[in-house]
Amino acid sequence: MNRFACAVLLGVVMCGGCGGDHVLTNKFDQGWWRGEFMSSTGTVGEQWPEREEDYFLLAAAEYEWPVQERITLAARGYPLFFYNLRGSVKDRKDDIFGVGVGAALRFYAQEIKSKGFYGEIGSAVLWHDDYMPGNGSKVNFLSDAGIGYDFGNSWAVTLKIFHLSNAGLDEDNAGFDGLTFGVSKTF
Numbered sequence: 001m002n003r004f005a006c007a008v009l010l011g012v013v014m015c016g017g018c019g020g021d022h023v024l025t026n027k028f029d030q031g032w033w034r035g036e037f038m039s040s041t042g043t044v045g046e047q048w049p050e051r052e053e054d055y056f057l058l059a060a061a062e063y064e065w066p067v068q069e070r071i072t073l074a075a076r077g078y079p080l081f082f083y084n085l086r087g088s089v090k091d092r093k094d095d096i097f098g099v100g101v102g103a104a105l106r107f108y109a110q111e112i113k114s115k116g117f118y119g120e121i122g123s124a125v126l127w128h129d130d131y132m133p134g135n136g137s138k139v140n141f142l143s144d145a146g147i148g149y150d151f152g153n154s155w156a157v158t159l160k161i162f163h164l165s166n167a168g169l170d171e172d173n174a175g176f177d178g179l180t181f182g183v184s185k186t187f
Helices: 003-015
Strands: 032-041 055-066 071-084 096-108 116-128 139-150 155-165 176-186
Touching (some): 055 096, 096 139, 116 155, 139 176
Antiparallel strands (some): 032 055, 055 071, 071 096, 096 116, 116 139, 139 155, 155 176
């Protein structure tokens, strides 16, 4: 997802559609909190074989609310982004830490918050304290899409494919793709 799409998605969430009836926020008060912990190891594809041993951890705190019968929107905060450079920079000792903000859209197969499958797409802006290998910016964009299963008891699991890059903010833009597995709990 490019910078324009990220900006549009975040703008829509922040202003609630900016229409007179605020279709995206008229049920905001019916929302709930969700905490999610995600982990990724390695990369997808052969374009970055030196990153096979890298991994990252990501924690998200979000507020999710219904916008349609089986669709929800979520505003996310990422208080923890941790990237370990086990494979790509073997002699490097520093890990990369960061924070971010983003949004997600979920499509539930059944009723919202009921037992069953859901799909989701998300986008976020991340800032981190150091540069990733081949990346000339400390600001990067995370785009993801995945499928999850809600156990109907406030716990859910999600499998997502993601892309992380600086979206052309710098000439050095060696972004990467991967799979994450997430566990979440609603409150």
